[in-house]
Amino acid sequence: MGESGYKRILVKLSGEALLGEAEYGIDPLMLKRVATELQEVCAMGVQVAVVIGGGNIFRGAGLARAGMDRVTADQMGMLATVMNALAMQDALESIGTHARVMSAIRINEVAEDFIRRRAVRHLEKGRVVIFAAGTGNPFFTTDTAASLRAIEIGAELLIKATKVNGVYSDDPVRNPSATRYERLSFDRVLDDRLSVMDATAIVMCRDNRLPLRVFNLGNTGDLPRMVRGEDIGTLVTFD
Numbered sequence: 001m002g003e004s005g006y007k008r009i010l011v012k013l014s015g016e017a018l019l020g021e022a023e024y025g026i027d028p029l030m031l032k033r034v035a036t037e038l039q040e041v042c043a044m045g046v047q048v049a050v051v052i053g054g055g056n057i058f059r060g061a062g063l064a065r066a067g068m069d070r071v072t073a074d075q076m077g078m079l080a081t082v083m084n085a086l087a088m089q090d091a092l093e094s095i096g097t098h099a100r101v102m103s104a105i106r107i108n109e110v111a112e113d114f115i116r117r118r119a120v121r122h123l124e125k126g127r128v129v130i131f132a133a134g135t136g137n138p139f140f141t142t143d144t145a146a147s148l149r150a151i152e153i154g155a156e157l158l159i160k161a162t163k164v165n166g167v168y169s170d171d172p173v174r175n176p177s178a179t180r181y182e183r184l185s186f187d188r189v190l191d192d193r194l195s196v197m198d199a200t201a202i203v204m205c206r207d208n209r210l211p212l213r214v215f216n217l218g219n220t221g222d223l224p225r226m227v228r229g230e231d232i233g234t235l236v237t238f239d
């Protein structure tokens with residue numbers, strides 16, 4: 001158990017989180033900052049897993065709405081997540097933190113296959129494990145993949161990085177009077193249809209008693225401070 005009180009966590013990053021100031025792709029400065037904060041969390045003695053989306057490169061749902069076959073579009077989205085995962089692995093290793101990319105689809109030249117026991121072993125050895133390609137299935141989001149992998153590896157906390165500092169009653173960009181919640185139940189999130197994660201991911205967290213914390217990745221240093229126990233963002237629990 002590290003200084004934070006957590007043994008193992010999973011961090012869900014959207015692909016857009018890696019955009020930084022760029023309009024498309026990956027901002028190297030943002031990538032390095034996120035890698036540095038993940039390294040700081042590891043230095044506390046916490047085992048860290050990561051799931052990354054691919055929206056900065058490709059959004060399968062968007063092309064599916066435009067007429068592309070949904071399965072094909074989602075498969076392309078999975079490949080985008082592999083690209084982001086490889087970039088994060090490189091960023092971590094460039095600052096001295098060992099990392100492994102494990103993919104839900106077979107792509108052995110660049111990533112390991114996801115095998116739960118092997119993933120846990122990597123974590124126990126202090127490596128950051130980056131889960132790529134979602135669940136490996138179309139029609140499932142990387143939010144659901146994050147919940148699934150967190151449960152599979154026995155994580156004690158699922159952290160979702162967003163562009164706002166928690167969960168709000170409405171879109172705070174559109175509605176400046178929207179209320180920020182400090183604490184919520186999973187049932188409240190579902191009943192009020194709050195924009196946290198998709199419903200499948202929320203139900204999985206609730207039914208497996210996995211707490212979720214939502215925070216703003218744009219605030220430098222919030223991730224390690226939150227893992228140390230500071231009350232940052234919104235905590236969603238099964239209470």
